[in-house]
Structure formats: C-alpha cells, structure tokens
Amino acid sequence: xxxxxxLQPGAYFSQDWLEHERASLFRDAWAFAGTNRDFKEPGDYxxxxxxxxxxxxxxxxxxxLNAYHNFCRHRGATLLDDTSGNAGGTIVCPYHRWTYGLDGxxxxxxxxxxxxxxxxxxxxxxxxxxxxxxxxxxxxNPNPQACFEDWIEPIRNLAxxxxxxxxxxxxxAPLVYDLKxxxxxxxxxxxxxxxxxxxxxxxxxxxxxxxxxxxxxxDHMIWYANEEGVRHRLPLKIREEAGSLGLIASxxxxxxxxxxxxxxxxxxxxxxxxxxxxxxxxxxxAKTRLEIRQWVGPWQWSDERGSIPGYDKKxxxxxxxxxxxxxxxxxxxxxxxxxxxxxTQRGLEMPGFAFGPLSRGPGAEDPIRWxxxxxxxxxxxxxxx
Numbered sequence: 001x002x003x004x005x006x007l008q009p010g011a012y013f014s015q016d017w018l019e020h021e022r023a024s025l026f027r028d029a030w031a032f033a034g035t036n037r038d039f040k041e042p043g044d045y046x047x048x049x050x051x052x053x054x055x056x057x058x059x060x061x062x063x064x065l066n067a068y069h070n071f072c073r074h075r076g077a078t079l080l081d082d083t084s085g086n087a088g089g090t091i092v093c094p095y096h097r098w099t100y101g102l103d104g105x106x107x108x109x110x111x112x113x114x115x116x117x118x119x120x121x122x123x124x125x126x127x128x129x130x131x132x133x134x135x136x137x138x139x140x141n142p143n144p145q146a147c148f149e150d151w152i153e154p155i156r157n158l159a160x161x162x163x164x165x166x167x168x169x170x171x172x173a174p175l176v177y178d179l180k181x182x183x184x185x186x187x188x189x190x191x192x193x194x195x196x197x198x199x200x201x202x203x204x205x206x207x208x209x210x211x212x213x214x215x216x217x218x219d220h221m222i223w224y225a226n227e228e229g230v231r232h233r234l235p236l237k238i239r240e241e242a243g244s245l246g247l248i249a250s251x252x253x254x255x256x257x258x259x260x261x262x263x264x265x266x267x268x269x270x271x272x273x274x275x276x277x278x279x280x281x282x283x284x285x286a287k288t289r290l291e292i293r294q295w296v297g298p299w300q301w302s303d304e305r306g307s308i309p310g311y312d313k314k315x316x317x318x319x320x321x322x323x324x325x326x327x328x329x330x331x332x333x334x335x336x337x338x339x340x341x342x343x344t345q346r347g348l349e350m351p352g353f354a355f356g357p358l359s360r361g362p363g364a365e366d367p368i369r370w371x372x373x374x375x376x377x378x379x380x381x382x383x384x385x
Contacts, residue, residue: 006355006358006369006372007184007372007375007381008355009348009349009353009354009355011182011184012181012182012184012185012285012286012345012348012349013182013285013286013345013348013349014285015285017285018282018284018285020379021051021282021379022051022052024378024379024380025051025264025375025378025379026050026051026052026053026142026282027051027053027142027143028141028142028143028146028378029050029051029141029142029264029265029378030132030139030140030141030146030148030151030262030265030266031048031049031050031139031140031141031265031266031279032048032137032138032139032262032265032266032277032279033046033048033055033057033067033131033138033139033140034046034057034084034137034138035136035137035138035164036133036136036137036138037136037164037165038084038138039057039058039059039065039138040059041059041086042059042060042061042063042089042102043058043059043086043087043088043089043102044058044059044084044085044086045057045058045059045080045084045085045086045087046083046084047070047080047082047083047084048140049281049283050140050141050142050265051142051282053069053129053142054069054070054078055067055068055069055070055129055140055141055142056068056069056070056079056080056091056126057131057138057140058087058091058102059102060101060102060103061089061102065131065133065138066102066103066104066128066131067128067129067130067131067140067141068104068126068127068128068129069126069127069128069129069142071127072093072095072098073098073106073124073125073126073127074093074095074096074098074124075095075096077093077094077095079091079092079093079100087102089102090102090107091126096110097110098110100125100126104125104126104128105121105122105125105126106121106122106124106125106126107121109121127144128144129141129142129143129144130142130143130144130145130146130147130148131148132148132149132151132152134152134156135160135162136162136163136164136165137277139151139152139266151218151219153218154217154218154219154220155217155218155220155222155260155262158217158222158256158257159253159254159255159256159257160256160270161250161251161252161253161255161256161270162248162250162251162256162270162275162295163250164275164295166248166249166250168248168249168250168297168298169248169250169275169295169296169297170295170296170298170301171293171294171295172294172295172296172300172301172302172303172304173303173304173305174291174292174293174294175290175291175292175294175305175308175318176289176290176291176292176316176317176318177289177290177291177292177317177318177319177338178287178289178317178318178319179287179288179289179290179338179341179342180286180287180320180342180345181286181287181288181341181342181344181345182282182285182286182288182345183265183280183281183282183288184375185341185344185345185348186280186288186290186337186341187261187264187267187280187371188368188371189337189340189341189344190259190261190267190337191214191221191261191367191368191370191371192364192365192367192368193207193209193212193213193214193223193361193362193363193364193365193367194209194359194363194364194365195340196208196212196235197209197211199336199337199340200333200336202331203331203332203333203336204235204237204238204333205235205236205237205238206227206235206236206237207225207226207227207235207236207363208363209359209361209363209364210226210361210363211225211226211227211363212224212225212226212227212235212363213226213231213362213363214362214363214366214367214370215257215362216370218263219263219264219374219378220260220261220262220263221260221261221263221367221370221371222257222259222260222261223257223258223259223260223261224257224258225258226363231257232254232258233254233256233257233258233270233271233272234258234271234272242273246273246296246297246298246299246300247272247273247297248272248273248274248275248297251270251271251272251273251275252272256270257270258270258271261367261371263371263374264280264374264375264378265279265280265281266278266279266280267280273296273297273300274294274295274296274297274300275294275295275296276292276293276294276295277292277293277294278290278291278292279291279292286345286349305318308332308334308335309322309323309324309325309327309330309332309335310322310323310335310338320338320339320342323335327339
C-alpha cells in the first residue's frame with residue numbers, strides 16, 4: 001500500500017479526528033475488560049472505557065457475563081461509578097431508582113401507574129454491548145452485534161502458555177500512566193521495530209531491524225526477537241541478563257511471542273517471568289491514559305511502583321511531570337518510550353511538519369503501515385487523510 005495512505009499530522013492532535021475515531025473506530029472496538037477471576041459472584045462488575053462509551057460488564061445469577069452501556073434508559077444518569085465492585089442483585093439508578101436486573105431487564109419503575117401508565121418496560125432494558133472471553137481474558141465491545149469470534153480467531157490457535165491462575169503466578173499492583181501524546185503515537189511506537197536498537201540501546205540492547213520481526217494475524221500483530229535466526233519472545237540481551245531466575249512454570253514452553261498487539265487498543269506482553277495487559281484509553285487528542293495490569297512469578301511479589309520514574313504515591317499515577325532525572329538516564333525502557341512519544345507529539349504539532357518515509361521490513365516500520373491499513377478500513381479513510 002502507498003506510504004501516503006498514511007495519516008496526516010492533524011490525525012494526532014485534532015479534536016475533530018478524535019471525534020471521528022469515537023464515532024467510527026471506537027464504537028465497534030474490542031477492549032480488555034478483565035480476567036475471568038474478576039467475576040466470581042453474581043453482581044461482580046467492571047467498567048470499561050472505550051472511546052466515548054463506558055461499558056458495564058457484570059456477572060448474572062446464572063454465572064454468565066453480560067455487557068451493557070452504563071447509563072439509565074430514563075434520563076441518562078450513569079448507573080455505576082466505581083471501576084469495579086459488586087452491584088448486588090440489581091442495578092439501581094440513583095436518580096429516580098429505576099431498577100434493572102443483572103440480565104439488563106427493566107424490573108422496576110417507582111410510581112409507574114401514576115406517572116408512566118403506558119410504559120412498555122420491555123423497550124427500555126439496558127442497552128446491550130458485546131462480551132467475549134479468550135483464555136483467562138475478558139473483552140468487551142460497545143457494538144452489541146460485534147462478533148468476538150471473528151476478532152479473536154486470527155490468534156486463537158497460536159502458542160499461549162500462560163495460566164494467570166497458576167500457583168506460581170500472582171497479580172501485583174497495576175500501573176497507570178498519564179501520557180502527553182495521542183494514543184496512536186504510543187501504539188505506533190510500540191509497533192516500531194526500527195527504534196529498538198537505538199532508543200533502547202542501553203536497556204533492551206536491540207534487536208536491530210533484521211533481528212526482530214512482527215507477524216500479522218488479521219488486524220492483530222505478534223512480535224518476536226529473531227537475532228539468532230530463531231524466533232524468541234525476548235531480546236538476547238534480556239535473556240542473558242535475566243537468566244532462569246523466577247521462571248513461571250506455565251510460561252516455560254517456547255513458541256509464544258514477546259508482544260501481542262490486539263487491534264486497536266490492547267498490548268499483551270508475556271514473558272517467562274510475567275504477563276501484562278496494557279489498555280490504551282484516549283481521552284483527549286494529545287492525552288492518553290495507559291493502564292497496565294500485571295502478573296509475575298514469586299520473586300517479584302511486591303509493589304515496585306515506587307521505583308518507577310514519575311510515580312506519584314498520592315495519586316497512584318505515573319507522569320513525566322514527576323520525573324526527577326533525565327529519562328534516558330533512568331535505565332527504564334518504558335520511561336524511554338514515554339519520553340520519545342511525548343517528544344514526537346510536540347514535534348508533529350509544529351507548523352510545517354510533514355512525515356518522512358517509513359523504513360521497510362517487518363522488523364522495522366512495516367507494522368505501522370499495517371496498523372494504518374487497519375485504521376483505514378475500520379474508519380473508511382481515504383488516502384492522505
């Protein structure tokens with residue numbers, strides 16, 4: 001595909017562009033909701049932000065997961081506010097106490113006979129969304145007609161050894177980053193194999209473009225190190241430094257990738273030492289929240305957030321505003337990525353900026369082309385938008 005189907009700079013900082021994404025891409029996008037273990041009892045729920053939508057995922061009394069848009073059908077008040085919890089046996093709107101069952105049905109309307117004599121409750125059930133599960137992971141989509149099987153099928157049969165509920169795996173404190181960049185700047189950096197040997201020379205040590213490879217799986221992509229001519233989940237430098245300390249038994253088999261990008265908003269990183277799921281939450285044209293849930297082996301069962309550059313103990317948020325030393329001196333590759341993404345955002349907003357050519361190769365910047373091809377298809381974009 002022509003390089004200049006590529007997005008123009010305005011796509012990374014225009015409010016109109018973000019609204020276009022919300023109206024097209026994010027209205028039918030799958031996003032990570034949690035794990036099966038997050039839903040143990042009837043009424044257990046989680047809220048998931050996807051574009052302008054907030055979707056409620058909740059377990060019903062039969063043990064099934066249902067998904068609904070988190071607003072009351074009466075006047076639109078949001079139903080639940082905490083990001084997770086247990087709603088009990090019903091979902092009650094705090095405004096006028098319209099009451100919904102865990103199956104989404106409108107069960108009760110106060111003063112119905114005197115105030116709503118002709119009300120057809122069956123037409124005012126909660127607006128449904130779509131929900132699906134893969135391995136230990138749960139995903140949701142604001143579009144109730146979305147087909148989870150179509151979305152997950154390209155990776156369903158790929159190697160995936162992790163068991164998040166194994167005896168030697170434990171979830172540790174999540175990480176929350178406030179990024180001063182457009183969500184696509186961060187996504188494209190994550191897909192860029194060309195920068196690994198340069199920006200991350202001292203932390204990841206590469207690989208160079210001919211020593212790593214991204215492979216397409218529908219709209220998704222999987223990354224492998226390939227420095228020795230054999231696909232591996234970790235760069236050679238990391239393998240040599242980490243050794244066999246803290247290996248997770250269920251992650252010991254070979255064959256799985258080092259990064260799984262699930263289009264458009266989810267990055268999964270499985271290693272022999274842990275597993276993380278990163279969710280991108282665009283909330284302004286040049287502001288993105290990155291939420292990371294992580295599971296590790298026994299040797300890392302501690303809260304290490306205090307050692308992360310930019311972590312604010314009071315808010316629990318990691319931000320470049322709180323850095324106390326230069327990013328490239330921290331020895332933390334995620335900090336290096338945040339630094340370069342925010343620098344890129346500032347540069348592409350400058351008058352007169354235009355993108356240069358993308359490097360060729362599946363271990364270089366071809367994945368950015370593939371990502372933008374998927375965007376073009378889902379958003380019905382024309383060349384040079």
